[in-house]
Amino acid sequence: MPELPEVETVRRTLNQLVAGKRILRVTVSLPRIIQRPKAPDEFAAMLAGRTILSVERRGKFLRIIMDGLVLVSHLRMEGRYGVYHEDETTELHTHVVFHFDDGMELRYKDVRQFGTMHLFALGEELALPPLNKLGMEPLEDAFTLQAFKKRLAKRTTKIKPLLLNQEYVVGLGNIYVDEALFTAGIHPERTANSIKPAEWARLHVSIVATLGRAVEAGGSSIKSYVNGQGEMGMFQHELLVYGRKNEPCSRCGQFIEKFVVGGRGTHICTSCQPLPKGLQAGRLSRK
Template sequence: MPELPEVENVRKSLLQLVKGKTIQSVEAGWPKIIKHPLEVEQFYDALSGQTIHDLQRKGKFLVFMLDDYSLVSHLRMEGHYSVNQSEDPTDKHTHVNFKFTDGTEMRYRDVRKFGTMHLFKKGTEDNELPLSKLGPEPFSPACSADYLKSHFQKTERIIKAVLLDQTIVAGLGNIYADEVLYKAKVHPERKAKSLTDEEIQRLRHEMVHTLEDSIAAGGSSVNTYMNSMGLSGSYQDRLKVYGRNGEACIQCGTILEKIKAAGRGTHFCPACQQPS
């Protein structure tokens, strides 16, 4: 699943391709991707004649800012946007097609069909699901050490599960949760409430810097990820633990391990990340 750095790079690349374009019509070959409004014809009618003025990101969500509406899109596992000429062939995995008045098309392709789209009146999107339950991003001043500590103290869950909880911190997924915990020297199965103030400060620092570094590198091209211009990221070449189980830790030489934590494959160094 694309995480915050990958979605940010999709945002930046796609904005260059669609800003200022006006939607002539929309076709959905798999209408279940459209979650709001419930009637797909309302979705079509509302978007007809709307111009894309901006493309924002909130956590892992893309938010297209139109004349009168905000289109909230989640890529899930393998969602991908591209801009094509109308005469370009369309494959069977292209499920939503936004046709522009200039003869180009923005196509949403999704092999697994897990992606979602919600259309809201502009300015109301933050008060509606799915955005209304998002926690702050690590970059936000609201995501302070005190904020994290207050949420850690309220739960019996392990820290890996808490970092994946988008209602607490928006944007982290499995790859960057593992990387952040390794850099902060925190074991993924530690109870969140057991973290010290110093560990929480390290965790917050590493969240910000790891995500910033990945954004600058174009994200991590693990599995099928690429941006809307078809370019891959390079941060996967800098990953310290994710996907490296069985290899030596770059800090201490201990063999990295992989376990299942919070229901996800989790990579860590048993020497650098002590369980207590």
């Protein structure tokens, strides 16, 4: 699933490609993608004649701002947007097409068919699902160490599942949580209330720095992710632990190990991310 850096990269690309374009009509071939309104015909009718003003982001959601409306779109596992000329062949699994009055098209393709689109009146989208319960944005100025600690530090939940919970901090997925915890030297099974002030400071810096570097690299193309121009991200070449099971740690040389935390495959260096005495780690796997 695309995480914050990938969605931010798509946002930036689409903002360059579609801002200012006027929608002539919309074609929907897979109705279940459209969550609000439920009727695809109503969705298409509401968008006809609208001009895209900008493309913004909230967590892992895209917010396509138009004159009077906002389209909230989640890519889920493999959703992707691309801009094409109307004469170009439409690929399989293209479910929604926004036809512009200049002969170009914004096409939404989703092999897994898990993506969603919600349409709101401008301004109401932040107060209603799916955006109304989202937590802090880690790349905004409001994401201070004090705010971060206040929201999480007293929780008894393990730190990895807590960071993955979008109601606390948005945009973090499996890749970047593993990377941030490694850089901060924190074991993913530590409970939040066991983390010391200096560790919170390291984790805060690590989250911001890891996401910032990933955005600049265009995200990580682990599976099928590409931006709106069909370009792959490059941050996968900079990953320190994620996907590197049985490879030597770049810091200490010990093999990276993998086990499951909160139902998610988790990569760590047990030397650089020690678990305090008295706590038992999950079963490690080197298979």
